[in-house]
Amino acid sequence: MIYLTADVHSEIKGNWEQKKARNSELDSAKRYLEILKKYKIRSTLFVNGICLEKHPSKIETLLKFDTELGGHTYNNFGNMNIFKSYINRKLFGCVYGSKNFQKKDIFKTKKTFERFGLKMKCWRTHAFASNDETFKILKSAGVTHVSDLLGEQKPFEREGIIHMPINIPVDQNTIAYGMLRPENRDPFASCTKGRIKPEEWFEILKKRVAENEKKKIPSVLLIHPLTMETLDNFRLFERIAKFLSKYKSGKITEFKV
Numbered sequence: 001m002i003y004l005t006a007d008v009h010s011e012i013k014g015n016w017e018q019k020k021a022r023n024s025e026l027d028s029a030k031r032y033l034e035i036l037k038k039y040k041i042r043s044t045l046f047v048n049g050i051c052l053e054k055h056p057s058k059i060e061t062l063l064k065f066d067t068e069l070g071g072h073t074y075n076n077f078g079n080m081n082i083f084k085s086y087i088n089r090k091l092f093g094c095v096y097g098s099k100n101f102q103k104k105d106i107f108k109t110k111k112t113f114e115r116f117g118l119k120m121k122c123w124r125t126h127a128f129a130s131n132d133e134t135f136k137i138l139k140s141a142g143v144t145h146v147s148d149l150l151g152e153q154k155p156f157e158r159e160g161i162i163h164m165p166i167n168i169p170v171d172q173n174t175i176a177y178g179m180l181r182p183e184n185r186d187p188f189a190s191c192t193k194g195r196i197k198p199e200e201w202f203e204i205l206k207k208r209v210a211e212n213e214k215k216k217i218p219s220v221l222l223i224h225p226l227t228m229e230t231l232d233n234f235r236l237f238e239r240i241a242k243f244l245s246k247y248k249s250g251k252i253t254e255f256k257v
């Protein structure tokens with residue numbers, strides 16, 4: 001069983017992928033879903049609340065596909081810089097910041113779903129920047145499933161939340177593309193670690209998904225639409241989709257422990 005997820009943002013300051021693709025991540029997400037439709041793969045998109053607020057017609061388009069939307073913070077924590085991120089980590093143990101900020105942000109995001117007639121039942125914090133407080137707030141906001149942890153773990157339930165850790169290497173954190181220059185990548189980002197060629201990543205992905213299937217562990221994947229577009233205009237993604245179509249796929253909130 002595979003659970004393919006994607007993160008879709010409004011705008012990230014200094015994101016070179018966004019500059020290169022020159023279009024909205026919502027447009028990239030549409031092309032991503034068109035490929036998934038061709039291979040009959042179901043998915044979950046974690047979307048910034050501001051996208052639902054500012055681009056309702058684009059959201060309507062995405063909802064025509066066999067996908068579900070989950071929350072991904074309102075707007076990537078607002079104005080975040082290296083200093084603030086350091087302070088947040090130091091004071092609150094996570095980049096998402098204080099309990100109050102998180103609460104406001106989560107409920108603000110939830111509201112953007114409600115205006116749309118949607119329930120925000122699943123969630124991933126941008127940059128996986130949660131702490132235990134985040135999960136408590138999410139539960140109080142009616143979220144049932146969180147896909148926020150990284151590592152080789154099976155889904156599990158804790159304090160009323162079903163966690164679905166990403167157990168296949170994430171595209172952005174793993175693959176190298178283009179020239180690695182300071183202006184391309186923030187030297188403080190985890191993305192600069194473990195860089196391998198896209199083909200090598202695809203081989204690892206195939207091996208890991210096959211292994212999980214053998215062990216009957218669901219594979220939870222995060223593959224970004226914008227990254228796939230910037231890399232090679234979705235050519236590799238099409239091959240990934242073809243490979244994944246061999247397996248049964250589901251949406252995050254359908255998983256039961």
Ligand SMILES: [Zn+2]
Pocket residue numbers: 007009072125126127
């Ligand atoms: Zn994100």
